[in-house]
Structure formats: structure tokens, C-alpha cells
Amino acid sequence: MAKSVRIPRPKFKIENIVASANLHIQLDLYQIAFKLEHVEYEPEQFPGAILKLTVPKSSLLLFKNGKIICTGCQSELQVQAAVNKTMSLLKPYAELTSETRMKPKFKVENIVASAALGVDLDLYAIASEVENVEYEPEQFPGAILKFKLPKSSLLLFKNGKIICTGCQSEGDVQKTLIHLTKVLAGYASKTRV
Template sequence: MSYKIVNLVASTDLGLEIDLHQVAEKLRNSEYEPEQFPGAILKLTQPKATILVFKNGKIVIVGCKTKKDIESAIKLAYDQLKKVSTKIRKRMKKIPYQITNIVALADLKTDLNLFEIVEELEANVEYEPEQFPGTILKLDKPKVTVLVFKNGKLIIAGSKSEEEVKEAIKKVKKLLKPFIRK
């Protein structure tokens, strides 16, 4: 079954303290409201990404769909932050980062009876139709959460690699096989 990555979350560390008031003052594409959120928010348009910059130098990148976009977003943020702090080293060829979450979509291409699934699977499955239209299926290995909807659509969240996404889809397909009507 095919899947589509819709969001990658990654993090990196500048290894130094950042003055977030300066970030907001010097960078047009940023905002910093400490009463609302403890980090400065940089909005990038190319690639489309949101960069969260924290005082301790940690950076979180959200909204990218590819590793290439993450790398571009990090380089852009790095270059912009050099305007704020002279302590930031000269541009490195490759800035190390870690993917912390992948969100992917998949489709079983069939309708499912979610009540039946919850009744049969019990463990690690939540379904509160008054609060949310899908079941929440928590897998242990890989440690991901899969949202399963009546129309057979899946949202896989929490994986750290594409291999984990594939493994989760395979596992969910196997778990749901008895509930798939052909």
C-alpha cells in the first residue's frame, strides 16, 4: 500500500544561547510573544516550513515534506540567525539534524466498521465517536499512533523513519484484515 508523507518534524541545536527579542527585532519573517510561546517563530515560504527557535539554541523545524526541504529550511534559518548573533559559526556544509516525527497518510480503499474493530481488538485502541471520528490505534513496535477512519483512511504519526511508516502500515493492514470487506 502506498503512503504519502505530509509532515516531517526535525530538530537541531546551534549550541549557544539566542536572544529571542533580537530575533523578532531583526528578522522580518519572525514573531516572538513569550507570554504565548517560549520560542521565536520563523515562517519560511521556500521551502514552506515553520522554524521554532528557543533561547537555549535548540531549533525545531515543522511542515516540510522531504529531507531536502528540511536541510534547506535549516540552512535558511541558520543564515538568518547569523544576523542576530555573531557567535554563530560560519556556514557549515551540512548542519546535523534529527527527524523526530513523520506524519503520513495511507488508504485501505475500503469502509470499516470502527465499533467492530474496537470490540475485537480492545487493547491499544480508543474510540470516542462523540469526540473524534476515528479510532486511535497505538502500536508498540514501531512506537507510532495510527488514526483509522471509517472510510479506510489512515494517518500514521510518531515514526522516526520511512521504514517505521512502512512497518506500521504493514502491521495495521494485518490487524485490520478481518474487518476488510471485499
């Protein structure tokens, strides 16, 4: 292992959040696709409809049972706004139940975040000395590192760029990246500007 280089705490950017919610309504997807703009529904190919929102920019999978999956948001506030807007748009075409709420709760399933460590990484040394790392440079230029707590997968690139997936909160992304800087300290070289 090389001389340990201090890796500063990386700032990260959320690229995408995947979240799910149950609106507790029954949806008529045919009616929704017919009446609303920006809705695609081809039941022969997929059982759900796709609603595309421009603000916040997101795509939502809609299912007859009122369950939805939201993708494309970059913060939990945007997810809540997308879910609330979807509920407002769908309410006229839905059969409400006793559990229906106008501001449904959502659950973050996955966050994809990017970060730059500001150093170069020795991926060969990382792959041979760090546990839970896969690196096949002939097939893909990045190494894949998996952590158990918080459960996450990280793509590591030679230039110190990172893609983090699998976390379910912004706090977990931060914890993962802090842990990563400790694990990789001995495999970093030359600070990048």
C-alpha cells in the same frame, strides 16, 4: 471475524514532519525579530521566536540557546533545507561557538502521514477484537490504534482512510502500514476504487 480481505500495500503521503536541531549558537532574539522579516517574538507570551519560511514552507521555533524546532516540511530533504536556510539567516545575529557547524544535523521527532487502504473498515469489530484500540463514535468518528513497534498511533476511519503519527522515519511509517494491513485484513470489506 469476517472473511479476510486482502488489503494492498498502501501508499502514504507525509503531511508534516516535526524535527529538532541544535545550531550551537547563542541567539539575540530581539535583534532577529527586529531585523528579519517573517519573525514573531513576544517574550511575555512565549520564550522563543517564530520564523516562517516560504521555501521550503515551514515554521521554526527559535530559542536563545540555539535550539530550534522545525514543523511543516513534508520530507527530510525539506527539513535539512529549512535548517540550513535558518542557520544562514541567523548567523549574522548569533554568537558562534566552537561546535557551530554551517550544516547542522537534525532529529526527526514525529512524522504525520496519511494513507488510504482502499477498503471499508468495521471499526466496531476492530475495537472489540484488536488490542490497543479506542473507539468512541459518539465523540469522534475514528478509532485509535496504537502499535509498540514501531511506536505509532493510527487514526482509522470507516472509509479506510488512515492518519499515522509518532513514527520517526519514513521507513517506520512504511513498516507500521504494512503491519496494519496484516492486523486489519479480517475487518475489511468491499474494495474502494
